[in-house]
Amino acid sequence: MADALLGPAEIRELAARLGVAPTKKLGQNFLHDPNTIRRIVAAAGLRADDVVLEVGPGLGSLTLGLLGAAAHVHAVEIDPVLAAALPGTVAERADPARLSVHLDDALKVAADRFTPAPTMLVANLPYNVAVPVVLHLLATLPTLRGGLVMVQKEVADRLVAGPGSKVYGVPSVKLAWYSEARAAGRVPPAVFWPVPNVDSGLVAFTRRDPVADVPRAAVFQVVDAAFAQRRKTLRAALAGWAGGAAQAEEILVAAGISPQARGESLTVEQFAAVAAAAAERGLGGRLSPSGRQHEEVNP
Ligand code: SAM
Secondary structure, eight states: OGGGSOOHHHHHHHHHHHTOOOOTTTTOOEEOOHHHHHHHHHHHTOOTTOEEEEEOOTTSHHHHHHHTTSSEEEEEESOHHHHHHHHHHHHTTSOGGGEEEEESOTTTOOGGGOSSOOOEEEEEOOGGGHHHHHHHHHHHOTTOOEEEEEEEHHHHHHHHOOTTOTTOSHHHHHHHHHEEEEEEEEEOGGGEESOOSSOEEEEEEEEOSOSOSSOHHHHHHHHHHHHHTTTSOHHHHTHHHHTSHHHHHHHHHHTTOOTTOOGGGOOHHHHHHHHHHHHHTTOOOOOOTGGGGGGGGOO
16 A cells, blocks of 8 residues: 555646646645554555545545555545545555545535545544534434544644533534544644644544434524633523523523533533533524524534
């Protein structure tokens, strides 16, 4: 497998041949270090029968590594030049029959695009849309049993944070709704071309059993409202959503949570309990203007 991977010379040559000038807008930082590829593939814990969904294959560095470890790879790429070139790159180094390239926006893809159904998400994600891409795919593809993604280190820290941490927030709770997530290592800027300004981090996640028998959208509304005003008590932060501070207090007490607590101290199970208590009382569900700030990390 090692020989099939792309190093710095191959990446430059490929980019020059295709006339690719990496853009910040599409988060194009290409991996050119075979050791990092091997590390990502190993950390993903793939089984030989896994079907991998890779978002943003770019020039194909990680795609080639994934094809060495899984049964099939679906590569979703938004850049038409990169999507068109990928089959040729792969055909020179691996079995192209096990690759499906989809020219599409990963924020919008639907499950019926993929046969066979993906079981693992493994990607060096475009950093500006990393969190919404992960949440969209976990919501859309119930066949995903887990994954490993590379994101900005700061985002990785937020995704894996637990209650009480300074960086615990909307991405942490929403990822916890779907999965158990953990930090899986740091990656230095030098392994990318062009070299980014920040370190990257790996996040591994495994899908969990449902947190509670409450609709996801109802729970996520509570999460959005709680963190839109994270320094306020939940009684105050949830007032808009609940229809008043008194209603918020009633819901919180019914859920067994102190109205004086802050959202940053609640587990995902507690957020679900708040949503359930509100539904039982026919309360909640009002979207406050500040709650909408978090739509970038919906669904
Ligand atoms: N996987 C390659 C690698 O590791 O070298 C490239 C990773 S690069 C950080 C991100 C890739 O995602 C780019 O190829 C970019 O064109 C693509 N991309 C950006 N936004 C996307 C989107 N919304 N849907 C699918 N692909 C996207």
